Amino acid sequence: MTAPLSDAEQVMLRDAVRTYLAKDDAPRWFDFIDRLGIGRALLDAQQGAIIAEEIGRARVHLPLAEVATAAWLLDRCNAPVPPATAIATLAWAEPGLRYDFAGIETRARRNGDGWRLEGTKAVVDWATEADALLVAARTGGDGLSLFRIDSARTDGLRLSPYRTIDGHPAADLIFEDHALPDDALIGPECGALDLLEEARDRALALLAAEAVGLLDSLLEQTIAYTGQRRQFGQPIAGFQALQHRMVDMYLECELARSSAWLAVEALDERPAARARAVSSAMVNIARACRLVGQEAIQLHGGMGMTDELPIGHYVKRAMAIEVSWADSDWHLARIAGL
């Protein structure tokens, strides 16, 4: 872990990322990390959050949460961490579970010197672009373990690529007797559950920060649009009913911002406090994504429905974040201890 950034350093980091993304609206991950020299920032949640917020504000396709989460897992497992410029992503979701890792059915069986992997992973973000996949699977004692798969290993892996609603590359993965070497296992055998839980919370903190950037931009775009769009002889931002609704959007944006801070600062707490803070944050983030997204489209009128304006793309990325690791009801249940 690095020392926390000073206020001035935070501003510098933010400005550097913002400037970079203002110049390149379709950045490649390698260039983004390499040219900004922010590889080390990925393991620091506070710095990651600053970068994530700018990624959200610019709504560019970059696998920040995926790579940072994978890097954190590898680091925690004392496994070799690939360079930050490489893309790694975690495959955990499956058709047979909603959000709980406990429902994972993909299975790894010892086979001679190695492992055989069998199972299906659903909507794995950036899988098609990844240099390395981390796969959560059930092993011998019915516990969960983590495996690392290099992208070169394609035998026994059926990969169905598509784009998700936010335009990110993703894939469903079907492992059919997929062979892995012995050292593909990273971290403790059957001991991955707590690691996965913590990884999820860290990923969520980054996604919360990204959502803050998205939501701020949605509000700004809406204020700007309603200020120039004229109907009934005046800019529609002149209508008080619309003004108050944009204020409601602002209120959600502000609480979303506080929520992201809450999540980031709670990552070093004990698991129960961390879970509570992150889930509280995500309940607010999800609500903000829904409300701000819906209002942004509505207040843009027909133009909000088109793919031409950025607005819809921001909304769809926000919709993906809402449900990326769990939904609001899952977080509420976690807060309530149900």
Add this chain to the structure above:
Amino acid sequence: MTAPLSDAEQVMLRDAVRTYLAKDDAPRWFDFIDRLGIGRALLDAQQGAIIAEEIGRARVHLPLAEVATAAWLLDRCNAPVPPATAIATLAWAEPGLRYDFAGIETRARRNGDGWRLEGTKAVVDWATEADALLVAARTGGDGLSLFRIDSARTDGLRLSPYRTIDGHPAADLIFEDHALPDDALIGPECGALDLLEEARDRALALLAAEAVGLLDSLLEQTIAYTGQRRQFGQPIAGFQALQHRMVDMYLECELARSSAWLAVEALDERPAARARAVSSAMVNIARACRLVGQEAIQLHGGMGMTDELPIGHYVKRAMAIEVSWADSDWHLARIAGL
């Protein structure tokens, strides 16, 4: 059952009740029923709903739902029905249950020629004014039965009177070895559950109609108040943000009206369809009571907080209706079959 009223007869009944209540804002039940000659209307849900709506609109204290429900129960049980001018009320709720009759713990034991009643009934509306009480109690085979108690029988009955939030008289009742004659049992021994369920739905249909009158009046009062209250140099009804909120109140009022119809027309359906329709109606009614009540106070500003204006009294009656027999969550669970 009487034949359904024609449209013209419905209007006549409504106008007669409205005119009566316009002249007397603190009517007595006896006079109300007697002078209007509407005793027979109590057994007809459609007519009852018309009367209930006007009671709501005028927000007067009259035990319509209580008396009509008791009369219906007595009629169904082939027990002598007291004159409609008398007040009768059903005591069902208890501290140990939320809303389900299945939780009733008050017990009636056979004792020689009669019965002994033991248990506690909570917030029995109009109990202090009632000529007769109907009490739901558990009997021998652990089923529910209904007992009729004349108000003269006070031995072994501790009655704690108070007013409820809507200003109605009510009481908690504690029966301690309360003696009842043999014929106090009405209807089938251990066979009261279905009767109670149907009675509840009939009472709810009347309360839904009363709520429609309350809500309409709340909206009217709010439109009138905002039309004359000036702030920032104009009537506050000139502010579009407030206009749209009054429109939202109107939307709830309209759905509440349709909901009341839905409930009334469903009373003769089979139990499952009846339950579904009445619970759907009450979910909407409860939502409308909450939203319209809150907005009415808010849009009245400080004046909405005072006991001087009618507004608060309407809101409190609406709040009582919201929870009188069950709350929104109970109705949702009934709709969902959970």
Add this chain to the structure above:
Amino acid sequence: MLKLTPEEVAFQEEVRAFFARDYPAHVIAKNKAGQRLTKQDHIDAQRALNARGWLGVGWPRDVGGTGWTPIERYIFDEELEFAHAAGIIPMAVIYIGPIIAAFGSEQQKTEWLPAILESRSFWAQGYSEPEAGSDLASLRFSAVRDGDDYILNGTKIWTSGAHWADWIFCLARTSREERKQQGISLICAPLGLPGIRVHPIRLIDGSDELARIEFDNVRVPITNRIGDEGQAWHYANVLLKTERLSYAHIGSKKRDLAALLDQAAKLPARGSGTMDRDPAFRFAHARIEARLAAIEASILRALRGEISMATAAALKIACTECAQAITGLAIDLAGRSRLPMLDRSVADWADAAPAVAPFGPVALQSYLFERAQTIYGGSTEVQKNIIWRALAGMAR
């Protein structure tokens, strides 16, 4: 009053039997599978309806319409939607057909109406313009007389179905002298004319069935005008009056809500169960069911009586927000399976994401598409202004 008469129940059974027996099964199958319909599918569907005399749902009997009562129409719509049949594309049949029947010339009635019923011509609607969305009075699209012709210039937007349409009917300004709402005429043009360019608009749900249409000195004979010059505003309001409940779609809402329960029974929940026993989902579902029951009752009340502008506006808001709420619940139910954005124009579209419940991508695209419901046909904000004027008027 909310219940059907015995005659209406008999009609309902007749309609139900028709969709079960005499309606193209492949259309229903595609709809059930979430596959987008082709133009030919719609033609097949319309021809089946027309064969039964049930296509001209809002038309008078003398021009081949059904002549149904509002309740019969409602029953038909509901059964069509329950059956997963194709929605009737409204532009020709619902929107312009009744206006042609009421105000068109004999020639227009003889040429255009049969072509619509026989699916020989599809129509598009040219109402909105880039600068005139909910504020239709500020239209700029112009029609200038030149001998026996009009010269049309301007841009129409949000035109749905233009890629299938042969004709377009346009609101066009024929005079600038009068009050803003006046001086607007209803003029029709074949879409193949020189000077007309159709630009598809890609929407956030991935569809491209809307278009922006540019008219550059397009010449049409004045006989293409429906009714009198300058009276389009009046005709549009007549249409509004007869068709103001055609967006209600109570049947499809009930069908979609019921389908969510079926889907829920197949989706894993927390722990070991399925989502149909998940309390949060079931409560949210029941809340919308309750709302829909009240909306349905409101529609039936309205159909059996007179409908005021305020009531129509209120029902538009209630129906469209309810439809959006259902799609919102659907994406909530879908969870992560709503993430893939898939092209649903082919039969095996769902194979592209084999680990995902196909329900998810359909729900997602519906959610996005339905955001338009509260925007078009008079946005919710405009409806609220209409209602407020009525409320303030009553208070005076």
Add this chain to the structure above:
Amino acid sequence: MLKLTPEEVAFQEEVRAFFARDYPAHVIAKNKAGQRLTKQDHIDAQRALNARGWLGVGWPRDVGGTGWTPIERYIFDEELEFAHAAGIIPMAVIYIGPIIAAFGSEQQKTEWLPAILESRSFWAQGYSEPEAGSDLASLRFSAVRDGDDYILNGTKIWTSGAHWADWIFCLARTSREERKQQGISLICAPLGLPGIRVHPIRLIDGSDELARIEFDNVRVPITNRIGDEGQAWHYANVLLKTERLSYAHIGSKKRDLAALLDQAAKLPARGSGTMDRDPAFRFAHARIEARLAAIEASILRALRGEISMATAAALKIACTECAQAITGLAIDLAGRSRLPMLDRSVADWADAAPAVAPFGPVALQSYLFERAQTIYGGSTEVQKNIIWRALAGMAR
């Protein structure tokens, strides 16, 4: 940034210990039992705080104040609320005390401030008027110079605690020449003066602690004016700046939310369990908890930085709506036990309804009383206008 420093944690423990050991237990007991406090209770509470030097929470040290940082003040408020201690009646201590300290004459500081700290005088606030609610600029209450006196005329309304107060501070118009906000002065009067009549206002929750106060030619010396003539608007804004987060009450919100879970464990649910396992209740509860966590983080962010008008307005809306949501959840939880309307001024108040959980009537009255939160101190609507102006300004 959201976390307390070690010094702040030590202070927190000190405050917590104080309320546990050195604070009047009967006040805490009454609050826990839902009994209304008397004036003497408040005096006992204030004296305990003052004995510790902790009453002048927003005052500078040189006039007997605590001199706390905003975070220390926040910690103190939170612990006070966690402990079920009496809220400090804000009129004297929170509202006028800091203004006297900053802008008052030496005589005012010497006479009025110690009397407040020693609980010898209670104050009331005379800001609102019947025709000037959220629109303070349109005040009519007048102060006319007459030699060395002012003659006060007009009506103040929504004055809380007037039945206990010895003094009132009033916004009064001393000039009609200038812009509406100008020409307003801050003038104090003993409530016992001839010409002052206090009319209690009964509220919907059954309380009558607010009043309407009429001034009929009330004479006070000009030395009762705080600061300069015509500058009250400025002083009020200074106050607003320092006190704009004093309504946050995060501690009481957390306490009340936690208490709901305790209550839920005692209330029967559907079937056989208790309400603390009821999913609908728990989800609603968790939703508010999540919201409150974000609001708390927002407050801490604000306390550690500069607070803009827009942020203050946003936090006022968030805090008050959250407080209302908690009371809304409380009455939902209470179910039918919220129905009795009981007088809570006596110790055995709950015996009046022996079959009802006492929690219910308290929840109901809180729900009703808290409706005022979004009305006073600048209604939510006015706050939204303030925020909009800031947003529109940033966009320019």
